[in-house]
Amino acid sequence: MTEPLIYEISRPGRRAVSLPACDVPATPLPAGCERADLPLPEVPEVDLVRHYVRLSQMNHGIDTGFYPLGSCTMKLNPKVNEVAARLTGFAALHPLQPENSVQGAMALMYELQEMLAEIAGFAAVTLQPAAGAHGELTGVLIMRKYLYDRGETQRDVILVPDSAHGTNPATTSMSGLRVVQVSSDARGNVDLDVLRELLARHGPKLVGMMLTNPNTLGLFDEHVAEVVRLVHEAGGLMYGDGANFNAILGIVKPGDLGFDVMHYNLHKTFSTPHGGGGPGSGAVGVSAALADYLPGPIVAKSEADSLYRWHMPPRTIGRVKAFYGNFGVLVRAYTYLRMLGAKGLRAVSENAVLNANYLQARLRGVYPIPHGDRTCMHEFVAQGILKDAPDIHTMDIAKRLMDFGMHPPTVYFPLIVPEALMIEPTETESKETLDTFVDVMRQIAEEARTEPELLHDAPHNAPVKRLDEVKAAKDLVLCYAPGCG
Amino acid sequence: MTEPLIYEISRPGRRAVSLPACDVPATPLPAGCERADLPLPEVPEVDLVRHYVRLSQMNHGIDTGFYPLGSCTMKLNPKVNEVAARLTGFAALHPLQPENSVQGAMALMYELQEMLAEIAGFAAVTLQPAAGAHGELTGVLIMRKYLYDRGETQRDVILVPDSAHGTNPATTSMSGLRVVQVSSDARGNVDLDVLRELLARHGPKLVGMMLTNPNTLGLFDEHVAEVVRLVHEAGGLMYGDGANFNAILGIVKPGDLGFDVMHYNLHKTFSTPHGGGGPGSGAVGVSAALADYLPGPIVAKSEADSLYRWHMPPRTIGRVKAFYGNFGVLVRAYTYLRMLGAKGLRAVSENAVLNANYLQARLRGVYPIPHGDRTCMHEFVAQGILKDAPDIHTMDIAKRLMDFGMHPPTVYFPLIVPEALMIEPTETESKETLDTFVDVMRQIAEEARTEPELLHDAPHNAPVKRLDEVKAAKDLVLCYAPGCG
Amino acid sequence: MVYIPNTDADRAAMLAAVGMESVADLFHDVPEAQRFPALHLPPALSELEVLRELEALADENDDLHHLACFLGAGAYNHFVPSVVDFLLHRSEFFTAYTPYQAEISQGTLQAHFEYQSMICALTGMDVSNVSHYDGATAAAEAVLMALQVGRGKRNKVVLSPTLHPQYREVIHTYTQGMRLDALGEDAPLGDLAALAALVDKETACLIVQNPDFLGRLYAPGEMQALADKVHATGALFVVAADPISLGLFQPPGAYGADVVVGEGQPMGNAVSFGGPYLGFFAMKMGDVRKSAGRIVGQTVDLDGERGFVLTLSTREQHIRREKASSNICSNEALNALAAAIYMAAMGKHGLRTVAELSYHKAHFAVDLIGQIPGYQVVSQGPFFKEFVVRCPQPVTTINQFLLDEYGIVGGYDLGQDYPTLKDHVLLCVTEMNGRAEIELLAEALEEIANMEVTGTSESAGHLNDRRLDDEETAHD
Amino acid sequence: MVYIPNTDADRAAMLAAVGMESVADLFHDVPEAQRFPALHLPPALSELEVLRELEALADENDDLHHLACFLGAGAYNHFVPSVVDFLLHRSEFFTAYTPYQAEISQGTLQAHFEYQSMICALTGMDVSNVSHYDGATAAAEAVLMALQVGRGKRNKVVLSPTLHPQYREVIHTYTQGMRLDALGEDAPLGDLAALAALVDKETACLIVQNPDFLGRLYAPGEMQALADKVHATGALFVVAADPISLGLFQPPGAYGADVVVGEGQPMGNAVSFGGPYLGFFAMKMGDVRKSAGRIVGQTVDLDGERGFVLTLSTREQHIRREKASSNICSNEALNALAAAIYMAAMGKHGLRTVAELSYHKAHFAVDLIGQIPGYQVVSQGPFFKEFVVRCPQPVTTINQFLLDEYGIVGGYDLGQDYPTLKDHVLLCVTEMNGRAEIELLAEALEEIANMEVTGTSESAGHLNDRRLDDEETAHD
Numbered sequence A, B: 001m002t003e004p005l006i007y008e009i010s011r012p013g014r015r016a017v018s019l020p021a022c023d024v025p026a027t028p029l030p031a032g033c034e035r036a037d038l039p040l041p042e043v044p045e046v047d048l049v050r051h052y053v054r055l056s057q058m059n060h061g062i063d064t065g066f067y068p069l070g071s072c073t074m075k076l077n078p079k080v081n082e083v084a085a086r087l088t089g090f091a092a093l094h095p096l097q098p099e100n101s102v103q104g105a106m107a108l109m110y111e112l113q114e115m116l117a118e119i120a121g122f123a124a125v126t127l128q129p130a131a132g133a134h135g136e137l138t139g140v141l142i143m144r145k146y147l148y149d150r151g152e153t154q155r156d157v158i159l160v161p162d163s164a165h166g167t168n169p170a171t172t173s174m175s176g177l178r179v180v181q182v183s184s185d186a187r188g189n190v191d192l193d194v195l196r197e198l199l200a201r202h203g204p205k206l207v208g209m210m211l212t213n214p215n216t217l218g219l220f221d222e223h224v225a226e227v228v229r230l231v232h233e234a235g236g237l238m239y240g241d242g243a244n245f246n247a248i249l250g251i252v253k254p255g256d257l258g259f260d261v262m263h264y265n266l267h268k269t270f271s272t273p274h275g276g277g278g279p280g281s282g283a284v285g286v287s288a289a290l291a292d293y294l295p296g297p298i299v300a301k302s303e304a305d306s307l308y309r310w311h312m313p314p315r316t317i318g319r320v321k322a323f324y325g326n327f328g329v330l331v332r333a334y335t336y337l338r339m340l341g342a343k344g345l346r347a348v349s350e351n352a353v354l355n356a357n358y359l360q361a362r363l364r365g366v367y368p369i370p371h372g373d374r375t376c377m378h379e380f381v382a383q384g385i386l387k388d389a390p391d392i393h394t395m396d397i398a399k400r401l402m403d404f405g406m407h408p409p410t411v412y413f414p415l416i417v418p419e420a421l422m423i424e425p426t427e428t429e430s431k432e433t434l435d436t437f438v439d440v441m442r443q444i445a446e447e448a449r450t451e452p453e454l455l456h457d458a459p460h461n462a463p464v465k466r467l468d469e470v471k472a473a474k475d476l477v478l479c480y481a482p483g484c485g
Numbered sequence C, D: 001m002v003y004i005p006n007t008d009a010d011r012a013a014m015l016a017a018v019g020m021e022s023v024a025d026l027f028h029d030v031p032e033a034q035r036f037p038a039l040h041l042p043p044a045l046s047e048l049e050v051l052r053e054l055e056a057l058a059d060e061n062d063d064l065h066h067l068a069c070f071l072g073a074g075a076y077n078h079f080v081p082s083v084v085d086f087l088l089h090r091s092e093f094f095t096a097y098t099p100y101q102a103e104i105s106q107g108t109l110q111a112h113f114e115y116q117s118m119i120c121a122l123t124g125m126d127v128s129n130v131s132h133y134d135g136a137t138a139a140a141e142a143v144l145m146a147l148q149v150g151r152g153k154r155n156k157v158v159l160s161p162t163l164h165p166q167y168r169e170v171i172h173t174y175t176q177g178m179r180l181d182a183l184g185e186d187a188p189l190g191d192l193a194a195l196a197a198l199v200d201k202e203t204a205c206l207i208v209q210n211p212d213f214l215g216r217l218y219a220p221g222e223m224q225a226l227a228d229k230v231h232a233t234g235a236l237f238v239v240a241a242d243p244i245s246l247g248l249f250q251p252p253g254a255y256g257a258d259v260v261v262g263e264g265q266p267m268g269n270a271v272s273f274g275g276p277y278l279g280f281f282a283m284k285m286g287d288v289r290k291s292a293g294r295i296v297g298q299t300v301d302l303d304g305e306r307g308f309v310l311t312l313s314t315r316e317q318h319i320r321r322e323k324a325s326s327n328i329c330s331n332e333a334l335n336a337l338a339a340a341i342y343m344a345a346m347g348k349h350g351l352r353t354v355a356e357l358s359y360h361k362a363h364f365a366v367d368l369i370g371q372i373p374g375y376q377v378v379s380q381g382p383f384f385k386e387f388v389v390r391c392p393q394p395v396t397t398i399n400q401f402l403l404d405e406y407g408i409v410g411g412y413d414l415g416q417d418y419p420t421l422k423d424h425v426l427l428c429v430t431e432m433n434g435r436a437e438i439e440l441l442a443e444a445l446e447e448i449a450n451m452e453v454t455g456t457s458e459s460a461g462h463l464n465d466r467r468l469d470d471e472e473t474a475h476d
C-alpha cells in the first residue's frame, strides 16, 4: 500500500477550488515583481480527497487503536472538543478585533487561566506558549529575569536530572544558560547526595532546577520536598515540567510542593488531539512572586465593569509568540475541564495511575522493569531485554506490536534505562484493552525465543515494511525534486 | 481484518455520553409500564470511536477510489455540500416551526423547485419524495389520479421496457397497477413494432409508460419522440425515470420531449452522497396539466409580500412522507446547482458522456459490448465473457477489481444482457483514472486466461475473502442473539 | 468547471480515441429540435460565494440552538452527542453506495447488522430491516405488508385516530386506488376498545401509536388486551412507537406487536427541517419474507471468518421486479447508521436517562402550566414527554408571541388535525429543556393569558383520559 | 466519569492484581500534607450543558462570518476551502502523535514531505522543515540559527523596523540574556539602504519582511541588492513573507534569501483568535544541519518501496539534548497539514488567483479611500493587500464606529507600534471582501469623517514611499 506523491498525480490545468471572478477593476502589477511560475500541484477535488483519505488510512491514531506511548499521554480526544473549537464564534475571530467584540473568547481564556492556576496551585497563568518546550523556555526566561531583577546576574546554571526529557537541557542551552546534570539514585529519585554536592559547587551560580515529578521513570520523587528545599536554600527556583501532570490532578498541587514555575501540556493532560505532532499548548503557571514576569497579553477581568481586558504583566519577559496562544487548543482544554470538574480530574489521575500499575504488575516477570518494585505513577519503564533471545532489541518488540494494531510504547527513552520501553496506558483505556496488550506482549516475548525473525522483520501488516532511517539521513531527499529551489 | 460486534465489546457499567442531572422534581413512573431491561451495549467513547473508525476503514467509498457503478452516478461528493447542510440555521430547524421563522430554508426549497423545473422542462416540482423509487410511486399515483379525475377509471396498465430498473415494475405493482413489458429492438431502443402492438392491445387500459432515457443500456432511444407520441396518442402519460439524468443536463429537457412526469435522483445527479444506501431525494417534476396533483406541501412564493408559504396543491395525491422532503439532501443539491450554473450543468453531461464513450472505445475488443457500435451516453454495458476463459463470470471479474482498489461496475443488470457489467465512470473522473481502469480490466482479462484462480478466489486484499451469500439466506442470522426479542 | 478534472487537452485526446470531432457530436441521437436548450439559471457561484449565500439563508432562520423548543409532534429535539456526527462523517461511510459488493462494504454491513440488533433489542422484536424513508412510510409499508400477509383477502385496515395525522395521510396516499376500507379514524380519541371493536376477519391490521400522537401512554396490559383481540381475528397488530420512550417503557414486543414501526430521527439525527430521517421497522421472524427493505445477514467468507451481506434479496425490486414486496431501493442508510451510533453511544443506561429526563421535565411542565389561570391540561392519564393543553387564545397567536417575545418555539396546534381540539396545543419537553426554560415558558404563557385577546378560545375538546377504559365517558 | 471506561468492579480487580487495598494507596509517595487537596472548580457539566455554555460564549463574540473584515496585520481572513477542514478532521491524522514510529505514520510523514516540497516551491528554497509555532517564533529561530551559523562570533542582528512588531518582540524575548546587539529598528521605515548600512562582519543576519508590515512590496531587484550586501559580509539574509503574496510575486529564493520564514496561517487555517497557526521555515541545503524543527526525508522499506521517516534528528532535543539546535518538540503539524492541503487544493493557479484578487481589491479600496476628504493614503509604492491610511480621527474611534454602525472590522492602529504613525490605520483587503463591502467601508469612512470629532488627528507620519531608494527623502 503506497500512495503516489501529490505532485505525481498533478496534471496541467486541473483545479480543486473555484474562486470568485474579480468584481473590481484590475490594477497592473508592479513591474518586475511577478513570478514566472508557481510549481504547485494541479489536482481536482476528487483526487485531492482520495489522496488525503488514503494517506490518513496509513496512520495509527488514538481513534484506531491503543497508543501507550510513554510521556505523551495519548488519551481519548473527546469529539465534543472538536465541535467546540469549530464554533464560528470562536474559529472566525481575528485576534486584533476590538476587545468588546470578543468578550466571550476572553472570558473563556480567563476562566481557563483561573482553573489551571487552581489545579496546580499557582498564582497566575499565561496561555501564550504554544507547546511544552515553549513553556519551558518561557519558564526559564522568567526565572532568570526574576533573579537578574534582584541583581543576581551571575546566575547561569540550571540543574537537570539525567532522567529529564530532552527539551529540558535543550531549553536551558537555548536560553543561554548552562546545564548541570544531576544523577538519579537507586530508587529512581534525584540523588540527594549528588544534589547537595552540586549545589555546594554551583549554588551561587544557580538559576534553578528543572524537574518533572513524576519523573520520566514514572516515579514520584520520594524526596521532592527536600529537593525543593535544597534548591530554594541555594537561592534557585524550582521549575516543574508538567508533561506528567496527568498523574497528579487532584492528588497534589505542584505549587503546594514549592514549585515556582510549571508548564502544562494542555495537549497531553487536557485531551486536545496531538495532530501528528502539534499544535499543542504549553500554558505556564507561576507563584505570586513571578506573576509580573509572565509573557502576555493575558486576560484580566475588571471588577469595576466586569469586562475582560488584555493585560501585559509589568515586568514581562516579553511575548513568546504572536497574539495570545493557541486559542483552538485552549477551547478544547476548557471544554474538557468543564466536563470533568474537581472530582473528575482526580478520577483521571487515579485511573491513569491504577492502569499503569496494573500493567506493571502484569508485565512483571515478562520483561525486566528496573523500578518494578515501586508503585509507579501514570507510566513505567520496562526493558526490551529477554533471556534466551539476545538478538532481540526494544525496536524489534516495538515494530512487532504494530502487527497487532497497537502503537509501540516510547522506545529508548529515558536514556538512563537501557533498551527502555516506556509504557503509559492513560486512564481512558479499559481493563480489556490492557489485558489484550499484556497478552500481546507475552506472545511477543514468546515469539522472541521461538521465531525471532517474526520480530526482526516486523512490522508485517503495516502499510510499509521496516523503513531504512540510516539511508534517509545519508542520501538526503527532503523535497520532491521538481518543486525544489 | 475483522472487528468484533459492538455487543461483543460491551461491558456492564461503561458509558460514552454524559447527561445532565435531573433539575426538576421526579415524577413516579406509571405502574406496570417500566421495562425491565434494555439490552443495548455499554461502551466508552474511546471504544465506540475505534469501533466505527475501524468499520469505516472496511468500506470502499468515492473518497477512497474509483466507483464506476452503473446506474448509480457515483460522482464526486463535494465537501462544501457537507458544510452547507450542517449550518446550524438549517440543521437545527424544526419542520413545524412558524413559517416566518424559517423563510431562509423555504427560500432555498423554492429556488431548488424552480431550478429543477427549469433544467428538466417542467411546470412544477415537489421535493417531498425521499428517493428515486419514492418519486416513481409519486409519479405513477399522479398519473392515475389525473386520469381517474377525467373519468378514465378503467385504466390500469403501465408499460415498462424489459431494460427497466427493477423499481419501475415494482412501483407499478405497488400502486395496484399492472405491468406490461415492452421488449427492446436490436439497437437497444424500445421496439416500436412491439410497442404499437401492445398499445393496440392495451391502449384503452393504458395509464402510461415508464421509460428511462438514456435507458439502462446507456443508450439514448433513437425513437423517443415517436414513443412519446404513440403513448400520448393512446391516452397514456409518459413517465421519465430520471436516474440517468446525468447524461442530458443542458442537452435536452425531458419536458420538451413530451414527458409528463419525471423523478430526479438528487443523490445521483446532484452530487449528494449516497451514505451507504441513502438518504436520497426523489423530487418529482410534472407538466402543467399535472401540477395540481403533486404531493406537498410545496413552497409557494407570494408576489404580494414576498413571503414563502406552504402550499398543498388542490388535487394532490396526498403527502408521500411526513414533512417536506429530505431537506439535508436538498441543501446539498441546491449548493451544487448554484455552483454549476447552466454552463456547468451542460459540461457535466458532456464530460460524463465523453468519459463513458472513451472507456467504451478503449474496452472494445477486450470485453464484448453488445451495443458497442453505438455512441453511448453516460454509461454502457459490457459483458464478463472472455474467450478462452469459459469458467470466468462477471462476478469473478468484479471481485478481482477490488484487489486493485476499485469498486466493480454494476453486475448482472440490466437483465437483458447476459453477464452484464454496467460501467458508469461519471464526469468527475480524470482520464488517468479511466486509463488505469482500462489497464486493470485488460490485466484481468489476461489473468482470466492465464491464472483463472486469481479471479475465482478474488478478492485477495479486501477486509474479508469472498462471502457466502447462499449461506446467509439459508441460515438466517439477522440479529446478534442476546439482543433479539 | 471545477468539479470536472479533464482539461481541453484531455478531451481532445479522448475524442480522438472515440473517433469524433467534437463533444457535441456525442449527442447525435438526441432530437435536434430539442438539443442543447438554454437553461435559465442564476449565474454560477464560486465556493466562497455560495457559502456566503447559504450562510445568509441559514441566518434568516430562527434555529433551535438559539431558541427554547417545546415543539415535537413527530420530530424531536433530543440531544445528539458530538461523536455521532463525527463518525457519520467518515468518508468511507457517507460516500459509499448500497453495500451490494459485500467484501468492500463490511463497514456499512456490520454497522447495519448492529443497527438491526439494537432495534430488535429496543422494540423487543425478532428482525429489523435497515430503514424506511421515515416513520410515516414505515407505517404505510407495514399496512402494505399486512395486506400481503392477508393474501389479498383482507381488505380492511383499522387506523387509530391518534396515530400521527401525517402517518395516516401517507397510508391513505400509498393505498389509494386499492379499494381498501380504512376505519377507525373517527373513533373517540384514545379509546382502544372502540378500535378493537372495528377489527374483524376482514381486517389486515390494526395500527396504533404508543405513546400516541397526543402523548398518551398506554399500559402494556391494555395493549396486550388489544393485541389479543386483533390476533383473535388473524390480523396483524402494528404499533408505532417513539424510540426514546422505549428506553424506559415496555417494548411493543412485550405486549404482542407483530410489527413495530416509528420515526428513528430522535436517535442521533438532527431535526433538519423534516429530513432526512429514518423509519424503523421491526417484525416477527415469520413475516420477514413478506417485508420490504434491505436486511443484512451474517455469513462467513472463504476462510470461515464472520462477515455480513445483504440477504433475503429475493423480496426486493432488483431481483423480483413487479413481484417485489415493495419498490424501495435507496433507503435511509446513513440515518440508520446515525441511529446505531446513537444507540451504542447512549447504551443501556444513557437511553433510559434521556427518557427519564424527558419524562420528569414534561411532568414538571404540566405541574407549572396546570396552575396558570386560563390553561387547562387536558392530558390526564400517563404520558411520556408530550401533553395537551387547552389555551385561552388561538395556538398560532400564542406561538407567535412566544417566538417574538421569549425566543420560545411553542407547541403544535392540534386544531389543524382534530376539529374538537381547537385552541389545544401539544407541548413537548425533552432533556434539552432546562428547568429555567420550562419556567420561562410558564411565565410567558401566563403573560399572554393576561393580555388583550384577539382570537377567542372555545370549549375544551374531549380528550379521553386514562379512565376511559370503562367506556363510559362521553365521546364527541 | 464518562471519559473513564473502567468501573468499580474493574478497579477492584485491578487493585487486587496490584496488591493494594484502595486507589488512594497508590499515592503513598506523595507528601501527606499536600496529598489530595481540594480543587475549587466550577461543577462538572454534561456534554449537552457544556455545549450550551460554549455556544453562549461563542455567540458573545462578533465573528468574521457576520462582519466585513479589513483587519490583517499578521492574521489574515483568506478563504479556506471546505475540503481542507474536512480532510484535516480525519481521525487518523488528528489523533496521531509525532510520527516517530514511521511504519504506522506514513500518512503524516508523506503529507509532511509534500508540505516541505510545496513550501520549497512557494519560497524558492531547497529545504523546509515541518513548522514552527508561528511566524514570529519561526523568525526568532531564524535568528538563533544565524547565530549558530555565525559560530558565536557574530553577535549583531539587524531587524527591519517594518518586520512585524510582534515578530521583533519575540526575537527580543528569545535572545534576551544573550548579549546581542539588535540594530535597525529605529531606521527609517522602508529604507532598505539604511538597513544595509548596518550590516557588517559582526552581523549574524539581517531580517526583513516582504511585503513588509505596512504592506509595501519591495521589488526583486532591490531585495537582491540588499542580499548581495548582506552576503558580502558573510551574514545570512532572512526574509519574512506572506505566503499568499508568493502566489503572484517572485519568491525570496529568487532574490538571494538564505532563510524564508513566515506565518502559514493564511493558507488553510482559520483566524481562530490568534492560534493555532504555523510558522514556515525554508532554507538552503547548506544550513539544514544547524536548523531547528522536524524534517521528513524519503527512504525505502525492506522491500525497496518508497517510504518516509523523520530525519536529521541528531539536531533535535530528544537526541542531542543540550547541544540541540533548538528545544522545539511538538510543532504545528496539523496546521502544516492544513497548509499542505490548502496548497494542493489551490494549486498553481488557485493560489495565484487568490493573490490577484487580494491585490486588485486592495488597490480598488485605495482608489476609493484616497478620494475621501480627510483621509490620506500614505502607501505610495507597490503594495500587495495591505496599505496605510492617515485618518481624521483616532483609529480606535473609527473602528468602534465601523463595528457598531456598519458591522465592519476596521484596520490595525499603527500608532500602537510606530509613534510617527499616530492616527494611521493599516487596512487589509483579500478575496473575501466583495466589491460592495469595500464600497461600504468607503461610505462608512466618509460618514465618520463628517461627524463631530472627539479625538483629534495629528500630522501624518513619514512613511517612506517607493521613491525612497534614492536616499533623499527626509526621515524623521
Ligand SMILES: Cc1ncc(COP(=O)(O)O)c(C=O)c1O
Binding pocket: A071, A072, A131, A132, A133, A134, A165, A167, A212, A216, A241, A243, A244, A265, A280, A281, A282, D328, D329, D330
Ligand atoms: C517530559 C516532557 N517534557 C516536555 C515535553 C515537551 O512538550 P512539547 O512536545 O509540547 O513541546 C515532553 C513531550 O514529549 C515531555 O514528555
Ligand SMILES: Cc1ncc(COP(=O)(O)O)c(C=O)c1O
Binding pocket: B071, B072, B131, B132, B133, B134, B165, B167, B212, B216, B241, B243, B244, B265, B280, B281, B282, C328, C329, C330
Ligand atoms: C434507473 C433507476 N431508476 C430508479 C432507481 C431508484 O432510485 P432510488 O434508489 O433512489 O430509489 C435507480 C437506482 O438505482 C435507478 O438506477
